[in-house]
Amino acid sequence: MKTVIVFGGAGYIGSHTCKELHRNGFAPVAFDNLSEGQAEFVKWGELIEGDIRRPDEIAAALLRARPVAAIHFAAHAYVSQSVQEPSVYYSNNVSGSLNVAEALRAAGGIPLIFSSTCATYGAPGTDRITEATPQVPINPYGRSKLMVEQILRDFSDAYGLRSVALRYFNAAGADADGDIGEAHRDETHLIPRAILAGLGDIEDFHVFGTDFDTPDGSAIRDYIHVADLARAHVAACRYLLDGGRTDQFNLGVGRGYSVLEIIAAVQRCLGRAVPHMIASRRDGDPPRLVADASKASEVLGFSPRHVDLDTIVQSAVAWHSARRGTGVRVA
Numbered sequence: 001m002k003t004v005i006v007f008g009g010a011g012y013i014g015s016h017t018c019k020e021l022h023r024n025g026f027a028p029v030a031f032d033n034l035s036e037g038q039a040e041f042v043k044w045g046e047l048i049e050g051d052i053r054r055p056d057e058i059a060a061a062l063l064r065a066r067p068v069a070a071i072h073f074a075a076h077a078y079v080s081q082s083v084q085e086p087s088v089y090y091s092n093n094v095s096g097s098l099n100v101a102e103a104l105r106a107a108g109g110i111p112l113i114f115s116s117t118c119a120t121y122g123a124p125g126t127d128r129i130t131e132a133t134p135q136v137p138i139n140p141y142g143r144s145k146l147m148v149e150q151i152l153r154d155f156s157d158a159y160g161l162r163s164v165a166l167r168y169f170n171a172a173g174a175d176a177d178g179d180i181g182e183a184h185r186d187e188t189h190l191i192p193r194a195i196l197a198g199l200g201d202i203e204d205f206h207v208f209g210t211d212f213d214t215p216d217g218s219a220i221r222d223y224i225h226v227a228d229l230a231r232a233h234v235a236a237c238r239y240l241l242d243g244g245r246t247d248q249f250n251l252g253v254g255r256g257y258s259v260l261e262i263i264a265a266v267q268r269c270l271g272r273a274v275p276h277m278i279a280s281r282r283d284g285d286p287p288r289l290v291a292d293a294s295k296a297s298e299v300l301g302f303s304p305r306h307v308d309l310d311t312i313v314q315s316a317v318a319w320h321s322a323r324r325g326t327g328v329r330v331a
């Protein structure tokens with residue numbers, strides 16, 4: 001079996017990707033410092049506990065795993081926190097990623113798939129964002145990811161280290177078998193927070209801003225199912241193993257939903273009200289981010305299978321409810 005090392009493999013998208021790699025005949029090895037991820041999410045291969053800020057730990061892991069490819073999810077990923085703590089973000093996301101790229105180069109040029117983000121585009125005025133839309137990030141998180149994209153292009157040109165940057169829009173949903181889901185320590189993401197509010201587990205659920213220039217005033221995002229993101233990583237892995245060149249791809253569904261529309265969907269799926277309060281905008285949040293993801297379809301042969309919002313939200317509701325032990329069956 002071909003081994004793929006997965007930096008950040010104990011996290012939300014990383015663990016779903018390890019499952020999909022395993023299902024497709026690859027042997028995933030997760031490398032994670034468990035700062036956000038959970039050891040119990042590493043079920044389809046070995047877990048190497050390590051930190052991307054420590055080059056020696058990356059080198060030792062590569063020697064041990066001998067991977068044919070690497071996928072790099074390890075990062076801090078909260079927009080608002082990045083505005084308050086930029087140093088932490090540049091250190092982990094930029095220096096850490098530079099360490100990963102250096103180690104892959106030193107190990108003979110192991111190709112890399114990198115988790116980038118729609119946050120690299122900033123607040124573009126366009127209806128749908130293509131890969132050619134100018135990248136002008138408006139917060140340190142987005143800037144940290146753009147810097148890594150630039151480092152990877154330079155490493156490709158100078159050293160021949162091939163890579164794919166996948167610019168995800170908003171990851172959502174959970175594994176269909178209920179094995180894994182979204183469970184961050186201090187959850188900030190919209191869908192899990194709306195579910196927790198509906199289940200009565202949190203009482204401070206806010207809609208951040210109803211004064212955006214959008215039809216209902218709340219911010220619009222493009223939500224893509226985490227299982228589809230996992231499939232896209234396998235497609236990118238095959239692309240690089242087949243000799244594909246360094247490139248960048250958007251990953252989204254191509255349809256935007258407002259915060260208030262998401263809350264309505266969670267209410268439908270839970271079958272109960274989601275209590276919420278209106279608050280001011282969150283630092284660094286753009287009004288509208290929706291993908292044109294046709295390039296991934298044309299070059300990687302990847303298209304999302306879950307395009308219906310309620311299907312995506314229902315999978316998250318099922319996982320959260322089951323995890324809470326309410327007896328709701330996982331869809």
Ligand SMILES: NC(=O)c1ccc[n+]([C@@H]2O[C@H](COP(=O)([O-])OP(=O)(O)OC[C@H]3O[C@@H](n4cnc5c(N)ncnc54)[C@H](O)[C@@H]3O)[C@@H](O)[C@H]2O)c1
Pocket residue numbers: 007008009010011012013014031032033034035036037038050051052053072073074075076077092096115116117118167168169170171172184
């Ligand atoms: N969730 C989204 O909607 C979304 C959208 C676009 C891009 N992304 C990017 O995708 C990646 C994964 O996101 P996620 O939602 O799964 O986040 P996550 O926090 O669940 O996963 C990140 C993992 O990286 C690990 N990690 C962090 N710093 C590390 C370090 N120094 N050394 C080793 N491990 C470290 C964490 O413990 C965690 O397991 C991130 O890079 C994020 O920026 C996420």
Ligand SMILES: O=c1ccn([C@@H]2O[C@H](COP(=O)(O)OP(=O)(O)O[C@H]3O[C@H](CO)[C@H](O)[C@H](O)[C@H]3O)[C@@H](O)[C@H]2O)c(=O)[nH]1
Pocket residue numbers: 077078079117118119168169170188189190191193205206207208209219220221259282285
């Ligand atoms: O309790 C909440 C949580 C979120 N939101 C709003 O819901 C939308 C989505 O917020 P999330 O926190 O779920 O996700 P982000 O849009 O902030 O996503 C950003 O961070 C992600 C990683 O965390 C990805 O990198 C993504 O590309 C980047 O845009 C935003 O308008 C946000 O203000 C609320 O109103 N209330």
